[in-house]
C-alpha cells in the first residue's frame with residue numbers, strides 16, 4: 245500500500261465548472277473563499293475545504309479569501325482566530341492581503357436588513373425560540389405563520405432599531421425573512437436573520453448586541469467580496485435557495501454561485517467541532533493540539549508533515565457523493581512522505597538488557613550508521629557500542645515458535661551496524677521473567693557483515709546501555725474504539741481507554757539533540773517526533789505498518 249504512486253492531478257467537477265465559466269468569459273478572475281467560524285480549531289476536514297478553495301483560485305490565476313464567519317460571539321474567541329490563521333499557513337496557503345471578517349460588514353448587513361424590512365421582505369417576530377420551533381412544521385406538514393408576521397413596515401423598523409439600541413434582552417425578538425411558511429425546504433420557512441446576543445465580540449467589542457446569523461452573513465459577504473464560486477460542503481445544499489433568495493432581494497454588488505462537495509469523513513475519527521470542543525472542555529484530551537485529535541494543530545504536534553496532509557486530500561479527491569475514507573489511507577500517505585524525509589535512529593521502546601560476555605569490560609567503539617537509505621545525501625552518523633546493550637523485549641523468545649528468527653537461546657542474529665551475536669543464556673528473576681540475556685559476539689562480523697558467508701535471518705536494533713538516553717515515548721492509538729464514532733448515540737462514551745500509552749524508552753544519544761517537530765524514524769518501529777514538552781519526549785506519529793488491517 246505504501247508504494248501507491250501519487251496520481252497525476254486529476255480534474256474534478258468543481259474545476260470543470262470553473263473552467264467552463266472562465267472559457268465562457270463569465271468572470272475576469274476566479275475568487276473563492278475559505279470561511280471558518282472561529283469557534284474551534286481546524287480539523288482535517290477543513291484541510292480539504294482549504295485545499296479545494298485555494299487550489300482552484302491559484303490554478304485559474306485568481307485568489308482565495310480567508311474570511312472569518314464571526315457572527316456568533318457567544319462561541320467565538322480570538323484564540324481560535326489566531327490558531328486558524330497559523331494552521332492555514334502551516335498547510336502552505338497564503339491569503340496575502342485577502343483577510344476578512346464577516347464583522348467587517350456588520351453595518352452594511354444591518355442596512356440590508358432594513359432594506360428587506362422596507363420592502364416587506366422581513367419582520368420582527370416576538371415568539372419565543374420554542375414557539376418558533378413548534379410552528380416551523382415538519383418535513384410533511386407546513387409551518388404556521390407567526391402572529392407577528394403582518395406587522396407594518398414602520399413597526400418592524402422601529403422594533404429592529406430598538407433591538408440594535410439594546411432595549412431588549414437576549415431572545416426577546418428576532419428578525420425573520422418573510423418567505424413562505426409552507427415551503428418544502430424548511431430553510432425557506434421565514435428563516436431567522438438576526439438575533440439579540442448581549443455579549444462582547446472579539447472584534448467589535450460591545451458595538452453590537454444584534455448579530456446576523458450564518459445565512460444572512462454568508463452570501464452577502466461572498467457578494468461584497470465579489471466571490472465568483474462559493475464552494476462549500478454538502479450540508480449547505482439545503483441553504484442554497486435561501487442564499488439565492490437573499491442575494492436576489494438585496495442591492496448586492498455581485499451574485500456569487502454556491503457549489504457543494506462532499507465532506508471528508510474518516511474511520512475512527514470524529515470531524516465535528518461541536519464534539520471536538522466537548523473532548524477539550526471535558527478534558528478527555530490534553531487540548532486542541534493533543535496529538536490524538538484530528539485537528540491540524542494535533543496532527544502537526546504528532547509529527548504529520550503538512551505536505552502529507554495536502555497529498556492525502558488530493559488523493560481523496562473531490563466528489564459530490566458522501567463517503568468515508570479509511571484512516572489507513574491517511575497513515576499510508578504520512579508513512580510514504582516520512583520514509584523519504586525522516587532520518588533513522590535506534591530507540592528501544594521496551595528494553596531488555598544484553599551483556600556481550602566476550603566484549604571487553606570498559607571498552608567501546610563508535611560504529612557508522614546510515615541516516616536515511618532513501619536519501620544518500622542524508623549522510624551517516626556514529627553510534628556508540630559497548631558490552632552492555634538494550635534490545636527490544638519482543639525480539640527475544642525463550643521458546644520460539646518455528647518462524648521466529650530473532651533471538652532465542654542458541655540463536656544468532658545481526659545487531660544493526662554492529663556485530664553478529666549469539667544468545668547463550670537467559671537470566672530470570674524470582675518471578676521467572678527474563679531480565680537479562682548473556683550473549684557472545686563474533687569480532688570478525690564488524691559492521692554487521694558476515695565473516696564467512698554464514699547467514700542470519702534477523703537484524704535487531706539496539707542501544708548501548710551506558711550511552712543511551714532515557715526518553716518518554718507517547719504511543720497513540722485511535723481515540724475511538726469503533727470505526728464510526730459519529731454514528732454513536734454519544735461518541736464520547738466510545739472513547740478508547742488505551743488511546744495514549746506512555747512508556748520509558750532508551751534511545752541512542754544523538755536523539756538528545758532532536759529538534760522539536762522534526763520527524764525521525766526509530767528503526768523497525770515507526771516514525772516519531774520530539775514533543776514540545778520539557779525533557780526528552782517523543783510522540784509516535786505512525787507505525788511502520790498498517791495496524792488497522794489486523795483489527
Ligand code: ATP
Nearest residue numbers: 279280281289290292293476477507508515516517
Ligand atoms: P464542523 O461541522 O466540524 O463543526 P463547520 O462546518 O461548522 O465544521 P466551519 O468553520 O463552518 O465549520 O467550516 C468552514 C468550512 O469548512 C465550511 O465551508 C465547511 O464546508 C468546510 N468543512 C467543514 N468540515 C468539513 C469536512 N469534514 N470536509 C470538508 N469540508 C469541511
Ligand code: MG
Nearest residue numbers: 280281458517
Ligand atoms: Mg458550520
